Amino acid sequence: MLKELFPIFNHKPELVYLDTAATALKPTVVLKEIFDYYTLYSSNIARGFYPIADMATQKVIDARKKVAEFVSAKPNEIVFTSGATDGMNKVALGMLGKISKEKSDLGSLNVVVCENEHHSSLLPIVAQAQNFGVQVKIAKEYSEIESLIDSKTVLVYVTLASNVLNHKVDVARISEVAHKNSAFVLVDACQAVSHREVNFRELGCDFLVFSGHKLYGPTGVGVLVVKEFAYSKLDPIFFGGGAVEDVSFESNVKITLKTGFEAIETGTLPIAEIIGMAAAIDFVNGISMKTISQKEQELSAYLLSQLKSLDFVELLEPDLEHAHVISFNIKNVHSHDVAFMLGQKNICVRAGQHCAHLLHKKMGLHGSVRVSFGIYNSVEDCDRLLSELKEINSMFNER
Amino acid sequence: MNPMQDILDHYRDPEHFGVCDGHTHKFHSKNVSCGDEVTVYLKIENQTVIDFSFEGKGCAISVAAMSMLSDEIIGMHVDDIQKITPDFVVELLGIEVGPVRLKCALIGLDATKQAISDKL
Numbered sequence: 001m002l003k004e005l006f007p008i009f010n011h012k013p014e015l016v017y018l019d020t021a022a023t024a025l026k027p028t029v030v031l032k033e034i035f036d037y038y039t040l041y042s043s044n045i046a047r048g049f050y051p052i053a054d055m056a057t058q059k060v061i062d063a064r065k066k067v068a069e070f071v072s073a074k075p076n077e078i079v080f081t082s083g084a085t086d087g088m089n090k091v092a093l094g095m096l097g098k099i100s101k102e103k104s105d106l107g108s109l110n111v112v113v114c115e116n117e118h119h120s121s122l123l124p125i126v127a128q129a130q131n132f133g134v135q136v137k138i139a140k141e142y143s144e145i146e147s148l149i150d151s152k153t154v155l156v157y158v159t160l161a162s163n164v165l166n167h168k169v170d171v172a173r174i175s176e177v178a179h180k181n182s183a184f185v186l187v188d189a190c191q192a193v194s195h196r197e198v199n200f201r202e203l204g205c206d207f208l209v210f211s212g213h214k215l216y217g218p219t220g221v222g223v224l225v226v227k228e229f230a231y232s233k234l235d236p237i238f239f240g241g242g243a244v245e246d247v248s249f250e251s252n253v254k255i256t257l258k259t260g261f262e263a264i265e266t267g268t269l270p271i272a273e274i275i276g277m278a279a280a281i282d283f284v285n286g287i288s289m290k291t292i293s294q295k296e297q298e299l300s301a302y303l304l305s306q307l308k309s310l311d312f313v314e315l316l317e318p319d320l321e322h323a324h325v326i327s328f329n330i331k332n333v334h335s336h337d338v339a340f341m342l343g344q345k346n347i348c349v350r351a352g353q354h355c356a357h358l359l360h361k362k363m364g365l366h367g368s369v370r371v372s373f374g375i376y377n378s379v380e381d382c383d384r385l386l387s388e389l390k391e392i393n394s395m396f397n398e399r
Numbered sequence: 400m401n402p403m404q405d406i407l408d409h410y411r412d413p414e415h416f417g418v419c420d421g422h423t424h425k426f427h428s429k430n431v432s433c434g435d436e437v438t439v440y441l442k443i444e445n446q447t448v449i450d451f452s453f454e455g456k457g458c459a460i461s462v463a464a465m466s467m468l469s470d471e472i473i474g475m476h477v478d479d480i481q482k483i484t485p486d487f488v489v490e491l492l493g494i495e496v497g498p499v500r501l502k503c504a505l506i507g508l509d510a511t512k513q514a515i516s517d518k519l
Contacts, residue, residue: 334435334458339501366456367432395407396459 002287003376007031009240016347021191021325021372022297024216027278033279037272042270044114046242063278067223071208073200079224079261080269083126083391084190087209087224090264091186092155093126094234096132099154101235110135111155112183113146116167121188125157142169146177156203158196160198161191161324165396184230189213194284194374195324196293200387206230212273213349216374217280221273224264231260240266287375296373297322303371303382312393316368330389333396335367341392347385357392402493410459413466419452426514430506435461439510446477451511458503460492465507467491469498478514483508 003009005027008017016023037059041052045060061075068075082085100106111129113122115138129136137148142158145227149156152394156178158169160285175185185205189198193210207230210295212221220332236243236257243266257263283291307313316327318398331337371385408491419431422440429436435457442450468488484487488504489496496504 014452336458336460336500336503340460 002377003109005029005283006376007077008237011377012346014346016384017374018371018381018385019348019350020194020214020267020374020377021370022350023213023219024194024374026276027216027283029283030217030276030279034272034276036208037275045271047303054258059275059278060084060269060271063274065115066281069224070285071189071198071200071223072202073208073225074228076260077200077225077228078319079264080274081222081224082220082270083213083222084121084188084209087207087222088121088124088186088188089128089270089306090224090237091209091234092128093186093237094248094264095155096128097235097237098235099134102131105175107131107135109152109154111157112137112139112145112153113157114139114142114145114159116159118141119307121159122156125155127260141165145174149174149181151181152180153181155186155188157186158341159188159191160203161195163191168247171203171205175206179204182311184233194292195296197289199359200225200227206233212280215277215280217277218273221277223277224301226261226264228260231263234264236263236266238264239264242266242268282352292375295375296324296377299373299377299379299382300324303385304380306365306382306386310389310393312397313389324372329368329372330393331397335369337352337396338369338389338392341395342388345384345388350377370396403432406457406459406492406494408461409463409466411495413453413462415452415466415469417452419441419450422452424517426510426515428496428513429508430461431466434490435503435506437465437507437510439507439514441457441472441511442512443477448472448475448477448480451506453502453510457506458499460496461503463505464492464504466489468507468511472511480515481512482518483512 006023006025006085007144009015014380035057041055043053043055043056062079064075067078081090099109103109111125113125113136126136134154137147139148145156145158156174160169160171160173171187180237186207187203187205187254189208191214192198194215206227207316208225210223213219243257243263245254245258249252269289302322302324303326306317306327307328308318313330314329314331315397329335334350339349342349352367419440419442422442424441424443425434425438427438437453437455437457439453440451441448442517451469453469483506485501488508492504
């Protein structure tokens with residue numbers, strides 16, 4: 001029983017947690033690794049000449065290798081960030097900042113995004129493009145992305161898995177088209193990384209981001225994967241300790257930065273969180289991504305079939321057979337009310353627009369209720385949800 | 400009465416819903432994160448609200464809070480309305496409201512305060 005591996009269920013055995021797309025619960029092994037760091041070898045990394053500092057440093061080196069293997073990248077392609085949003089901003093500002101120094105015709109250049117995206121992904125790119133005077137081409141659907149890429153495109157952003165819907169996006173194909181046009185591709189893998197295998201090489205993209213906390217790891221840590229040669233396209237946006245090779249103030253200020261991930265990782269890293277994220281990857285690998293995917297598919301297939309049989313439920317994607325997120329509404333009931341009422345029964349779902357205002361606007365919805373699965377969920381969880389949905393419908397629509 | 404049932408009753412059949420005649424103040428507010436919208440209408444004479452109404456769409460908490468508040472607001476001095484606290488609204492609702500839902504509960508009160516301060 002996987003619930004036993006998550007201490008929150010010891011404290012709240014009645015909890016039905018169906019909001020993994022927002023953040024995953026944390027298993028004991030992850031919490032123990034974090035606790036061990038703080039209690040057994042708490043120290044800074046890469047600068048201490050004593051055993052506990054060596055131990056912490058080695059743990060972070062190992063974590064980098066582990067993360068790299070997890071997404072089929074190389075260790076020196078892994079940049080630790082504070083989360084996916086941080087990674088997105090580092091690419092958007094770093095890349096467009098660099099281009100602005102090299103080119104004068106910024107107004108003729110463009111970035112390509114899809115309006116279905118999460119704000120964390122969409123806004124850094126759109127806002128920085130506006131700041132630098134670069135055109136923004138917005139695809140209405142993922143299928144339009146390819147056709148918007150041209151020789152003036154510098155960056156294409158695409159998500160691997162939406163946080164609201166279940167689009168299938170052919171990232172490898174988009175990468176191919178983008179590269180033919182000398183454009184770079186940034187992929188958000190936040191909603192994919194805990195549900196299925198993510199292979200940086202096969203995707204063919206240049207940058208990929210995800211957060212540790214959606215992968216059963218702690219908050220405050222994430223990963224930016226950068227294809228080795230693409231580092232040269234990123235201007236560091238933060239300066240500070242750890243990233244500097246040499247500084248000279250003699251005749252004028254001269255800052256020589258390190259290269260690769262070291263130029264981007266300034267200041268003290270979130271060491272405990274990185275170690276915790278590595279433990280989460282071990283945890284996921286221990287169960288196997290194949291098992292996780294299969295179990296979540298079975299659960300989602302079950303829940304979808306049950307939801308389809310309820311005439312008061314309006315699924316946003318009624319044709320799906322299985323899904324990593326299931327978004328729906330109860331007829332005539334605000335999504336916030338549904339989530340609030342479920343919350344009163346210790347059932348956790350997300351409601352609202354899920355940081356995807358443009359998508360909801362396009363669908364003509366004020367919001368939606370979203371169910372997302374983790375490895376701790378069961379058929380019993382689905383049944384409790386279904387039972388409460390019937391009760392909510394009765395309360396709002398029948399009494 | 401069960402507070403939740405009371406909330407649902409106000410939600411289904413809110414008090415003072417619509418546009419009151421001769422309103423002197425009006426404010427439209429929108430919570431973009433959930434799509435809730437409310438427009439409040441106040442008729443103010445001698446710094447006192449003599450009529451009040453609202454219209455819009457929203458969740459049960461936001462509509463019920465506005466409905467419950469409307470009876471309280473009518474007859475109040477505008478200075479006293481500006482002093483209404485979030486806790487007062489939560490007490491009217493009679494249920495625990497977390498920080499996220501508090502935004503829903505307060506959308507109408509905030510709009511009312513804004514209507515008064517905009518015009519005066």
